[in-house]
Amino acid sequence: MEAVFIYIAKSVVLMLLFYCVYFFLLRRETFFNSNRWFLLSGLIISSILPLLSYTKVIWIDAVPNLNTNIQSALLSAPEKQTSDINWSLIILGLYLIGFIIFLLKLAVDFYSLNSIIKGKKVKQQADFKFIDTPENIAPFSYFEYIVYNSSLYTASELENIIEHEKVHSDQNHTIDVLISRFFSIIFWFNPIVWLYKKAISQNLEFIADSEASKKISDKKAYQYTLLKITTHENCVAITNHFYQSLIKKRIVMLNKNQSKKRNSWKYYVVIPALAAFVILFQVEVIAKERQQTVKVSGETKSVDVYKIKKNSTDAELKEIKEKLKSIHNIDFEASEIKRDSHNNLTSIKIDIKNGNQKTQSIQTSSETIEEFGILVITDKEGKKKVGIQTSEEGKTSKTSKVAVSKKIKNTKSDTDSDQASDSHIIITNNPNSKTDTHVNINSFTSTKTNSDTNTDISTVVTTDSDSKTLTKVITVGGKTKVAISNSGKNNNLSGNPLIIFDGEEMPSTFNLKNIDSQNIESISVFKGVEAVAKYGEKGSNGVIEIESKR
Structure with a gap:
């Protein structure tokens, strides 16, 4: 509307x-x-x-992702109370009432015109059809029809009238009249359209007067005829009628000198x-x-980020596909696309292939998907690695991200059971749900999260045939995230990871065991592409971000 x-x-x-x-x-x-x-x-x-x-x-x-704080604040702001009165519908209703009234008036005018022309004797002369009617109406023309009452005028007056109406008919002035009439119906509420319609009709009379006077020897007699016609007030609205109320202006224009061409x-x-x-x-x-490009200091590495948002259009997805192919020779396919009534994405499946490396991301949501990105990292030798970058929620939702590349202990009861395989598990806990998470350097312990079963799910699966690795990331409701990476060999972080405690970089000798787990607000672990994209070369061995309860 x-x-x-x-x-x-x-x-x-x-x-x-x-x-x-x-x-x-x-x-x-x-x-x-x-x-x-x-x-x-x-x-x-x-x-x-x-x-x-x-x-x-x-x-x-x-x-920067820090702007999500502003977005979160805006989203959490109370909505304005909407009025129960739908003014759009009221205005539309008033417009339709006026439109119908003027449309009915047009239909009545057509009916009146048809009743005058229908059944009358028509005299054909060249391209004109003359109708001599006994009705007391002003002479008019309607396309090829010229209608007049010969009993009301002398022979010379009738000649002047017919010459005038022939100009209207020959130049199809009826089309101009109908166009202006239709516009006055559509924009009936606009006072300018009525002035515009009057200007068009007046100018058409100027044209007919000017052309007719060239064929008439006695111009004064023509002007007297104009004055005589003013006594006939009955006119047909949708026609070019000889009588117009602005007779004085027409006579003035008849006697006006021709305008100079320079005035054009x-x-x-x-x-x-x-x-x-x-x-x-x-x-x-x-x-x-x-497109984001991160240059790592001292190296020729770069990370390119291609964002996919909830309102990304098909054309933008196609543009990402073309850029990944032309710039990085990476195959990108988007499928299973579903959108809501506002054309926002509610479901999408992304398949990426970079040589032997394959990455798949599936996002479905009851509302709209979360923003994520395709990351392409290029090392100094020109080799490419591709990954999925998810939106950072740690600042706004105060979620906890925990990742440990050691043995896993799942506590379903008081007894712990070790799993034989080496794996990574990342869990993002919703602070509003009842979940306790305990962290130490050699094991990971967590309880089940009491979360809503009707949540949205997104999955990222990455496989690499060279290293025979499989990485699976499951996002539930945008709140709880679980990422599992299995490998035939140890996937532990090589070397010492970079530790960031409360936003400050810790020395390599920093011992995580010295931190009281009860004082930890959140822990986030970044590896590979995501770590390098965020911290450059310093994050090549992985990054652990720790925020305390300050």
Whole structure:
């Protein structure tokens, strides 16, 4: 509904622009035929131009994830109370009432015209059809029909009238009248359209007077005929009728000297105004995030990030596919795409293939998916690695991310049982759910999370045939995340991982055992592509972020 109101407002502005140019600059000029096309062009442009727009893409740098704090605050703000009255429907109802009334008036006028023409004797002469009617009405023309009452005029007067109406019929002025009439019905609420309609009808009379006077020897007799016709007040609304109320203006224009050609510059005044309208209102600016490129100091490594958001369009997904293929020779396919009524993504499956490495991400949601990205890391030798970057939630939702690359102990009771395989498990705990997580350097212990069963799920699966690894990440409801990585060989972090405690980098001798687990707010572990993307070369052995309960 808002789009309709915007269209109407733009159309009214354009119509006002053309009318003002005509009224202040052109109506006193004798360029009658040029004025005709100028006025018609104004109606057509005012109805079409608001529908046309030019899309301008502005590339911006990716916004840091810290902005999610602002987004979270905005989302949590109380919604404004909406009024029970739907003003859009009321306005639409009022418009339709007026539209129907004027449409019915048009139907009545057509019926009146048909009753005058139908059944009458028609005299054909060249391309004209003459009807001599006994009714006391003003002479008029309707396409090829010219209707008059010969008993009301002398022979010379009738000759003047017929010459005038022949001009209307020959130049198809009826089309102009109908166009202006239809516009006055559609935009009946706009006072400018009624002035515009009057200007069109008046200019058509100027044309007919000018052309008819060239074929008549006695111009004064023609003007007297104009005055005589003013006594006949019965006119057919949708026709070109000889009588118009502005007789004085018509006589003035008949005796006016021809305008000089140099005055035609006035028509071009509208061009810069239209250009300004297009620039101000018809250029749609779309901001797109520029692909992130992280240069690691001292090396020629880089990490490229291609973001997929909830409102990513099919065209944007296609653009990501083309860039991954052309820049990195990586195959990208998006399938199982589902959207809601607002065209936001609620489900998507991503398949990525980089040589022997394959990565798959499946996201489904009862609302909209969370933002994620395709990461491509290039080392100094030009080798590519690809991964999935998920949105960081640690700051806004105060979730806990825990990852340990040692043996796993699952406590379903008071007895612990060791698993034989080496694995990584990452669990993100919702602080609102009843979950206790205990961490130490050699084991991982967790209890079941009391979470809602009707949650959204996303899965990321990465396989690498060279190292025979399988990594699976499951996201439940955007709150609980479990990532399991199994391998035929040990997947532990090589070397000493980088430790960040409360935002500060700890020395390599820092011992995690010195931290009281009860004082830990959250722990996040980053490996591989994600670690390098965030911390550069220092994160090549992995990164452990720890936040205390301050």
